[in-house]
Each structure stands twice: as C-alpha cells, then as structure tokens.
Amino acid sequence: MKRPTIADIATRAGVSKVAVSYALNGQPGVSEATRAKIIAIAEEIGWRPNSAARALNGARANCVGLALCRPARILGVEPFFMELISGIEGVLADRSYALLLQVVTSHQQESEVYRRWWGESRIDGVFLVDLHSCDARVAELERLGMPVVVIGHPSESGRLSAVWSDDGQAVRETVGYLVALGHRRIARVAGLPALVHTAVRDRAFAEACAGVAEHATVHTDYTGEEGARATRRLLSSPDRPTAIIYDNDIMAVAGLSVAQEMRVEVPGDLSIVAWDDSPLSQVVRPPLTALTRDIPAYGAHAAQRLLALIAGESVPPYEDQAAVLTPRGSTGPAPS
Amino acid sequence: MKRPTIADIATRAGVSKVAVSYALNGQPGVSEATRAKIIAIAEEIGWRPNSAARALNGARANCVGLALCRPARILGVEPFFMELISGIEGVLADRSYALLLQVVTSHQQESEVYRRWWGESRIDGVFLVDLHSCDARVAELERLGMPVVVIGHPSESGRLSAVWSDDGQAVRETVGYLVALGHRRIARVAGLPALVHTAVRDRAFAEACAGVAEHATVHTDYTGEEGARATRRLLSSPDRPTAIIYDNDIMAVAGLSVAQEMRVEVPGDLSIVAWDDSPLSQVVRPPLTALTRDIPAYGAHAAQRLLALIAGESVPPYEDQAAVLTPRGSTGPAPS
DNA sequence: TATGAGTGGTTACCCGGTTCAGAGAGGGAG
C-alpha cells in the first residue's frame, strides 16, 4: 500500500536510484535501453514523483495561490470569481500547476495567508484581486519578493505586474450610448467604494456625464438587497433618473424588480444596464443590456503572466479587452 | 532573501537544530529558557516550517483537494459551489489546512487529478461531488485508499464516507404543499439526469405525486436557456401544469420570465418553486418560493468529517438537514 | 557509595528525489 519511490524502481531495474532519476527526467546519463526499461517499470507500478521531495531541492512547488476576501454570501452570488477561476485553471492544468484557494475575512488575514504559504514553500506565486487604494497587501507582497499578478488597475499595483481592463472606457461607451438615446439624468448603483475599480468607474462616470447629463452614484455592497434599496431611493426622488447603470447583474435584476413593483416601465420609463454579463442577464424580462467581458479569458491571461513571472521572465502590465456594451431589451429611448 | 531554516535558528541560538525542532514543536527535551529564546529568534527572523520538508517525514500535507467537473459557464452561474467552498474553507482555515482546487472537463481527467495529487503526496484527502450512478470515481478512490468524503447520497458512495441531505424529504414537503394548495398538475424541471441527486429527486417526485397529481419531469443541463425552453414547452401543452419545481434558481428565474412573456400569471395561473435558495430568489418579482438549505454549513460538515477521517477516526455517513420550503410570493392556490 | 530517575541536550539517521564528482568500460587516434 506504500507509494512506490525511485528506490523501488531502482531495485527492480537493478540500477542505482540516480540512474532512475536521470531516466525519468529525460536527462542524459543513461542509455536508451535502460531508460526505456526504467520508464516501463515506473508506469507499471504507478510511480509519481513526490512533490515534497522535489520541492525540497529548491524546485518549484507547481502551485499558485488565490485568496478571496469577501463574505460567503457575496462570493456565492457573484459569478465573476468562479468564471475567473475557471479561466485560470484552464491555463494551470496544461502545465500541471495546482491552485490553492483560501477564503479570508480581512486583508490582515489575507496577508498572513500569503506569508504562511510563501514561508512554507507551498506556492510559487499568487494572484491579488480586489485591489483597494493604498492597499497594504501590495507592500507586503513586494516585501516578500514573491511572484504576483495583480488582477486590477495598475495605478495601485506598485511594482507588481498587473492584468487589467479599462473600465473607464466601458463606462464612457455606456454613457455615450445612453446620452445618444436621449437620457439626461443617469444614475449608477456602484459596488464597494473602497475597491479601486469602483473608484475608476466612479471617476469615468462623472467625467463622461459632465456637461451632458445629470448624474448620481450610490455605493452598495454588491448584494441584491442593497441594489434594490438604492434603486427604490433613486426612483422615489422627484427628478428620478431615466437610466441606471449597475455594477453587477444581481443588483441590476433587483433594480428591475423594484422598477416593476413601482410601476416604472423598463425600458419605457427607465433604462437599465448591468455590469458583468452573466447568464442571469439574459433570463429576465426584459433581458438586460450588459457590459460583456470574457472573464475566463481574463483569468487565463492572468495565469499565463503569473507562470511567466515564475519562470523568471519580466512581465509588463497587460491591458485586456475592455468590456463591450451588449444592448438588449432593458435600454431604450429616454421618455419624453 | 533566502528563507530561514531551523539550522539558522540553531546557529543563532547556539544549540543544535534538534533542540530547535523540539522547542518549536512544543515537545519536551528543552528547558523553558532555551525554548523561549528559540521561539523569540524564530519570530524575529520570520521562520515558517517548510511544508515540503515536513511532508517528507510522512507528515500530513495539510491540504485537501476538490475537483469540479462542470463547464465554466455552469460553474459560474451556480452559487452552490462557491457557497460550499466558503463553508469548507471556514473549517479548514481553523486548522491551517489549505484547499487545492481543480476544474476538470471529464471524470477520467478528474480521476487522473486524484491519482496525481495522491501520488505526489500533495493532499491528505478529497471531497467528491456530483456523484453519478455507478460512478467509476468511487471505485478509483477506494482503490487509492485515500481519505474521501462524498458530498452526496450514500447509496452510491460505496465504502466511502458520505455527507448528504435528504432531497426526497424536501421533494415530498414541496409536493405536499402544492397539493394542499389545490394543484393537481405539477411539473419538474430537473438538472442533469446522470447525477444521483437528480435521480433521487425524480423518484421522490414521482412517488409523492402518485395518486394525487399528474406529474411530468423534464431534464436539462441547469442553464437558464434550457430552463426557459423546458418551461415554454410545458406551458404550451394543452393540459399545462399549474405548478413547476425547478432544480436550481437560475432556471426558476428563467421560467418566471417565460411565464410573464406568455402572459401566464405567477402565482395566479402558475406556481413556481426554486431549489437552492440563493439571493437571486429574493430579488425577482414575485420573490420565489424556494427550498432553502444552509450550503456553507453543509460544506463545513463535510470538511469536519474529512479532517476526522484524515486523523484516522472512523466516520459514519452523516445526514445533514434536508432543505426546507420557504414560501414566498411565487406560489399560491391553484387556478380553479 | 552505588543506584536510579529526571533534565537538557547531543549525535546519527531517515524521508524521496536531485546533483556533483568520479569510476569503469569501450573505442579511436597516435
């Protein structure tokens, strides 16, 4: 029942374990006949290299880490992370890299997890997500000297490599589209204000609206409840907006329901745009106009960069495609 | 920049590395004064035990695995797995266990991942999810002799420990509730037919309806599109159902939209029940009656059992609480 | 005074794979 080791193979093949090591790693130093025999025996007894023993010789751990700092109820509802992970996995699996995952409740705990993983030689690098402004995690990771790919805006990523997409561009496109439809009062139901990408969107939204439309931004925690509450407040104001942009689709769906409950027609009286186009956007009536992004591809790009970084290559910041607007039934001309 | 080892600490403290090992592991064999000095030095230079070196001594890897065999687009939309992972993480984090995650595309690939992880001594055990009938993975994992907790029905889990909840009970409760409301034609939009829990629900549904209501089951792949298509077909039939039970909430929301699009009133003409009560159920109008389960707790129980199994304890199958019906606005009396 | 039991530490070796220096065997050139 014990797992076979190269010593077992060596005994069977009648050679030293060094010869086995060379043979199995494709290194010179053994004849082709011996190599073939050794490989045959290894396959027969189902030998696998012990990752711990390899790691001990300074080899890579063949593993990268990801820590998520969000409460369970938000993580579950946001398809973003699962899609991101799927994309990351696709790249890692090809190179037999594993992904170590941890859900944490604070940035402090998150930094501690990085220190532990790195100190224990468990991982070769990490992804850093959900960047805050003046993020202490960036300094911590720079200090550790570990390969890191930041999935987020490079303005706050310090000397760490970033993979990002231009949310500002997506906001400008959306506002331009809504203004062209005649909207002059546009609101935004935004996510957590501490996140860098929220700030980027906030700024781009204010700039894009400046001079062409009244604008208001309400911050939430990404949950449907807060999205609903924000919508209710916006729609209750005397000069209510004729269009609302939501930072995720669960809030957009909640907003749509609030509008229907308040007898506000969508898209007749109110246009709705959702960020991050998950299947959810398409199953409600009317289907939601959404900012579409290939999230698995985004994760895949980040994973490629992290592996390159681990291999010692230098990795400049990579700008992924910006989200593009996919118009559906939830947007239309502004009411006259 | 090199990571400190116990040898470094030993040099600094002027003792042998064995003394350091004893001191840091809380073992007897060193004086309290020496122990304190060693611990102080270890903290000062930020020492962490190298996980590879520990694992090499036959110690645990302090890591468990989870392989998910679902396409990315379904994984993203199902809050189930993220909530399950959150629950698992909560327990693992307390014991400094890590979770190794891999998304695979076939059961064969999944078994290969298990073999590799186990052969490489990367993990101490795994969770097995999405059981099929006559699942080859069960035999494979039994053969490997690795600690496993099956998250699913024990009827198909062989000699492996299972953590499960009685979906049959939930189905009976739901059907009873609908029948009490006067419904006599009930349909079910089910998930993948190959999954054991789908089969369990199918059987319970047929039995619960037998003699009291006409019933029909349509299988889908869990996506909103298929949920919508199934609903459209069901509502187009001459003797259309007055109630539909959906196997997840994205399909239920899609079904709700289809009903509205076909001018079928919910709950006036049609009652809708969703399985797995995510926040999504509550943000649509009307809010969905749902089968509620504490999924993070479910994951936590599974994690506790897996850790017990790894510790060498014997773990009987554990039946978690069945999902309970949470009535909301989407169900009502059958139309007369 | 010899014996025994704790302390507090050490030396030696193990885990499984990698790496380095070098040892024989065989072959070709001089």
Next chain:
DNA sequence: CTCCCTCTCTGAACCGGGTAACCACTCATA
C-alpha cells in the same frame, strides 16, 4: 600499447525538517 575521450552508471552529499537513541549531569534514595 598507451593516451585520451565519451558513454553509462554509481556513491555521497544535500535539501529542511522529524525522531530514536543515547550521553552527561544533577539530585534524591536505598
């Protein structure tokens, strides 16, 4: 026949910890 080189393979050391066995010393007991 010797010299040298290449090919194939081996012993020993190493990575960073864990553990068994043992040793030197102190103090209490027979």
